[in-house]
Amino acid sequence: MGPVCGPCYRAALSTPTQCASCGRQRVLVGRAAGGGLLCRTCVFPGEPPERCGACGEPADLLPGRRCPRCTLAARVTDLLSVDGAGVPEPLQPLAAVLTGADNPYRVLEWMRRSPAARLLRHLALQPDALDHQALDALPHRAVTAYVRGLLVTAGILPPRDENLALLTNWAARTMTALPPQHAALIRPFAEWHIIRDARRRSARGRYTYVAHKGDCGNIRAAIDFLNWLDSHRLSLAALEQRHLDTWATGRPSLRARSIPFIRWATARRLTATGLLIEHPPAQLPGHFQVEAVHHEELRRCLNDTVLPLDVRVTGALVRLYALPLTRIVELTADQLHRNEDHTYLTINRHPVLLPPKLAHLIDDQLRHSTPRHSGPHEHRYLLPGHIPGRPRNPAGLADTMRRHGLPARAARNTAVMEALVDLPPMVISDLFGIQPKTAERWATLAAGSWADFLAVREGNQG
Ligand SMILES: [Zn+2]
Ligand SMILES: [Zn+2]
Ligand SMILES: [Zn+2]
Structure with missing residues (x-):
């Protein structure tokens, strides 16, 4: 099948792709003399093809002797209809999102296992009672959030913040x-x-x-x-x-x-006048990394193929651009722009140049993270969350980064410091979304050398 990476190979076994000979969307199992990939029917032209019992097309049949797409259509109708009477009118856009997925195998797998699919089955009994408030009243918030995302993707519920x-x-x-x-x-x-x-x-x-x-x-x-x-x-x-x-x-x-x-x-004069609590004195950021550690971690993010892709991309973005995780999860595919030589990422309206290695990682991440269900107009998140149409939760991402030994906060502070040497505080504050005052204070620190700064801190702590 040619040189493909591990995740790509496993995905190929349950990902229909266009056959180079007959043009059908099939699982491709062989290679033509000219190099194109072929489906089972085209690899063994002497055998009579297996045909789907519903649409009659040559296909990779599933139990029930139907092709994956006809099987999916039947399962979705079962899921969303009362007594097999057909999908009720209000739920038809949802049926369209579920059956229209690029890869029917993934949705079939999801319907078999997901508690969200079971919740949908339950909600489908009363399609007219579906709204955000009804979902808010349900227990199991993670499952409910998934179903909500699906209903918003289908356009059945309006998007909300x-x-x-x-x-x-x-x-x-x-x-x-x-x-x-x-x-x-x-x-x-x-x-x-x-x-x-x-x-x-x-x-x-x-x-x-x-x-x-x-x-x-x-x-x-x-x-x-x-x-x-x-x-x-x-x-x-x-x-x-x-x-x-x-x-x-x-x-x-x-x-x-x-x-x-x-x-x-x-x-509101509920107390005597003139009472106040002062804000605690502003702290200088206490968490920094030694430069060598910072660069070693960046090297790991860009080169260590054992690390998960999302971790490598996130870790590199933190270390190169001082982006907080809350901003990284909001990044979408349309913030990436390519010309012949370079890839740019637009952060706060500023296009920044991506090193070729990171641009490649981001391409790979986008390829390996296609959402299971997607609507026509939604943002394509760089780090799609579990819930359809939503990005990853930054708190969960922070845990993941810590688990892989790449915590975000100290690295981010260090990245800001390194950038400060070259950029004026106002640009820094705009680019990195920190308060101008903070940026100025950090700029003062950065004006001295790193060694001085670390020496002062260690002296203070001793
Ligand atoms: Zn791959
Ligand atoms: Zn074929
Ligand atoms: Zn069929």
Whole structure:
């Protein structure tokens, strides 16, 4: 079959491809004298071909003596119809997405194994009751998210901002668990302050997974603060600056998170005026790598074929361009541009040149990560997630990177430092999505040599 890599070879055995002789989409099992790949029928022209019992075409028959595509059509009809009466009207676009897949083998396999397919079967009993709220009410969030992605891909449900939905659903669940006197404060804070601001950012397309985590953290810190008041027999009205100082010193990790609630409460005169918690003093980034380690890891990403492709691509993007994982998961195929000699990746409207090795890895990654189901107009993610139409979860990706010994944060800080030597802080802050102030502070650090910087840090730690 010629030189192909391991994943390509295994995929070929269940990937129909166009036969060089008859032109049918078949599993190709032989090679013609001229070099093209051939299907079974064309390799053994003397034998009568096996034909599909439904469409009559020569085919690689599955149990039931039908071709893969006719088998898939029958299974999808079974899955989505009540008593085999045919797919109900509202679900027909979904049937089209499932049966229209490039590779029927993959969808058949998915229907056999996936709990999402079983959930679809259940939901198909009441197709008119399908909407986002109905899905939000279901348990098994991962499976439900998969089905939601499929229904959005099919155009049966409208797309929505899933990060915003994570926040609003989490807030609603959290609110019902609060005692009434806390809910009376937390509910307006969450709905009219945090969630309203999140909606504004979402409308501009800027509400990220990390932003949703931060907003949940702000609400949780507010709840924690009210519990602390209760345990000290205090109330917002009786709160004094010295109480607040005690709280802030005792809870360093919650200190910054509790600021939005205390500001909000103070602005609404629920507390005495003039109370404040200072933001903790800005920290210089504490996690850096020694240059040699940084370069060794970059070399691994570009050359180590034992590492999974997605890990190599992610690791290289972090180390070369200081991209955070939250940005890497949002990268799509249409951000790549090629001319005769070079491949460019557009980051924040700036096209950056990719080293040929990385460009090759990215091509391979796109080839090996075709989504199982895809709609006509959706973004093709560089790192497609498990859920149709969604990118990978950055938290899960961070775990994967750590497991392979390529943690992202220190590497990213180091990559920013290296770039700072050549680029002005404003460009850095735009390119890497960090605050201009942070970029300036780092630029000051980078102006000295690495050795000086590391020496100062080690001295401080000793
Ligand atoms: Zn390959
Ligand atoms: Zn053929
Ligand atoms: Zn057929």
